[in-house]
Amino acid sequence: MLSxxxxxxxxxxxxxxxxxxxxxxLDLDGVLAPLEPTPDAVGPDTRRTxxxxxxxxxxxxxxxxxxxxxLKEIDxxxxxxxxxxxxxxxxxxxxxxxxxxxxxxxxxxxxxxxAFDAFAADRPGVIVEDKTLAAGLxxxxxxxxxxxxxxxxxxxxxxxxxxxxxxSMVLELKTPGTDKGxxxxxxMAEAPFKGAIPVxxxxxxxxxHGFEAAETLGGFGVLxxxxxxxxxxxxxxxxxxxxxxxxxxxxxxx
Numbered sequence: 001m002l003s004x005x006x007x008x009x010x011x012x013x014x015x016x017x018x019x020x021x022x023x024x025x026l027d028l029d030g031v032l033a034p035l036e037p038t039p040d041a042v043g044p045d046t047r048r049t050x051x052x053x054x055x056x057x058x059x060x061x062x063x064x065x066x067x068x069x070x071l072k073e074i075d076x077x078x079x080x081x082x083x084x085x086x087x088x089x090x091x092x093x094x095x096x097x098x099x100x101x102x103x104x105x106x107x108x109x110x111x112x113x114x115a116f117d118a119f120a121a122d123r124p125g126v127i128v129e130d131k132t133l134a135a136g137l138x139x140x141x142x143x144x145x146x147x148x149x150x151x152x153x154x155x156x157x158x159x160x161x162x163x164x165x166x167x168s169m170v171l172e173l174k175t176p177g178t179d180k181g182x183x184x185x186x187x188m189a190e191a192p193f194k195g196a197i198p199v200x201x202x203x204x205x206x207x208x209h210g211f212e213a214a215e216t217l218g219g220f221g222v223l224x225x226x227x228x229x230x231x232x233x234x235x236x237x238x239x240x241x242x243x244x245x246x247x248x249x250x251x252x253x254x
Contacts, residue, residue, distance in 0.1 A: 012235035015199070015222050017248040022059065022219075023196035024246070025184050025210060028067040030168065030203035031224045033077060034239050037141050039069070039129055044079040051243050052081035058249070061096050061192040066180050068167065068206055070131050084187065089165060089206060090178035091133040096192050105133045106175040108160035119152055134165075134174030143169065168204050181209030188217055201242060202232075 026032055032052075033042045056063045064084035065074050071087040071094055078085075084096040093101045112135035113128065120126040125141030126149070137153060139145050146169075153171040157164040162173040184200060187193045198219035200210035211221025211231035221232030224242055236242050 015234035018250050021196045023062040023193040023198050025064050025066045025200045027202035027207050049079040049081045051247050055246050062196050066183055086183035088131050088133045090183035108162050112156050112173040134172050136172045138170045140169035167206050179209040181213035184210050184213045
């Protein structure tokens with residue numbers, strides 16, 4: 001397969017479980033939780049919660065969920081197991097000490113929400129998600145509208161200056177200025193992550209910024225799901241494989 005840089009590489013191996021003082025940055029949907037037809041269909045899971053709590057204790061707090069969802073949704077789905085978390089692609093961020101570093105919403109998000117609502121009104125299965133800082137257009141249940149949805153989102157991004165973030169059967173128009181890689185980098189400058197080796201685990205195109213940031217800071221990325229061009233160095237097959245791996249991680253001191 002091709003790497004993100006266009007170089008031919010062999011199939012990505014599974015990541016090691018013995019790591020030297022890792023800091024784990026974990027996407028939510030498709031990584032810690034299975035993808036579902038609608039965002040609201042994803043809920044808490046006993047095993048996920050227990051694995052996250054054990055891992056956070058084992059790594060002395062060096063675990064953060066880094067997601068496109070809001071912090072409120074992250075807390076609901078993780079059952080409060082994530083002390084540190086970043087929501088809406090870095091626009092919301094809760095540090096390890098519980099303090100917040102959040103961006104103000106771009107007023108143009110309201111225009112995007114209204115346009116997405118109008119688009120969804122006569123297209124069954126299309127769902128609009130209002131995150132205040134971003135507008136999401138989900139079409140997993142209506143894949144036939146993908147070209148129309150992309151054209152609309154691209155036009156709105158050009159007109160409003162909002163950042164267009166494609167995902168897995170979703171398009172988001174968000175307040176510009178940050179991404180998952182920027183969130184990871186900010187966490188790594190703070191306790192308890194500072195001085196650790198970053199590991200980003202993600203499945204979607206939105207996670208590539210995180211893979212690249214982890215690599216730049218001396219760590220690596222782990223792709224979840226099918227092989228594809230990626231900046232990640234390792235791969236895991238699915239959510240079950242991720243939870244199995246997280247439960248086995250040993251993180252020695254530097």
